[in-house]
Amino acid sequence: METKKSLTCKVLLHLLKNPHLSPRHALTSTSTLTSVANQLGASRVGVWKAAKKLQAKGLVNLTAV
Numbered sequence: 001m002e003t004k005k006s007l008t009c010k011v012l013l014h015l016l017k018n019p020h021l022s023p024r025h026a027l028t029s030t031s032t033l034t035s036v037a038n039q040l041g042a043s044r045v046g047v048w049k050a051a052k053k054l055q056a057k058g059l060v061n062l063t064a065v
Contacts, residue, residue, distance in 0.1 A: 008050040010040055012059060032065060 005013075014036055037047040054060040 006050075007040075007042055007046050008053050010042070011036060011047055011050040012054055014040060015060065 015031060018031065033047050033051060034044055036051075037044045040047065051060060051062055055062050
């Protein structure tokens with residue numbers, strides 16, 4: 001039996017697997033929603049909704065580029 005991951009879960013896992021180190025060596029991700037959507041094969045709108053859910057749970061911080 002195969003379990004399907006929600007897009008929110010896929011976005012979070014993608015961000016955790018692809019971190020970037022900031023100059024202060026804090027774990028941050030500078031991925032744009034468009035790049036995440038392209039890499040996951042999802043729509044930008046879907047990734048945006050997933051990211052907003054993660055932000056509401058306090059798991060990610062969204063900032064303007």
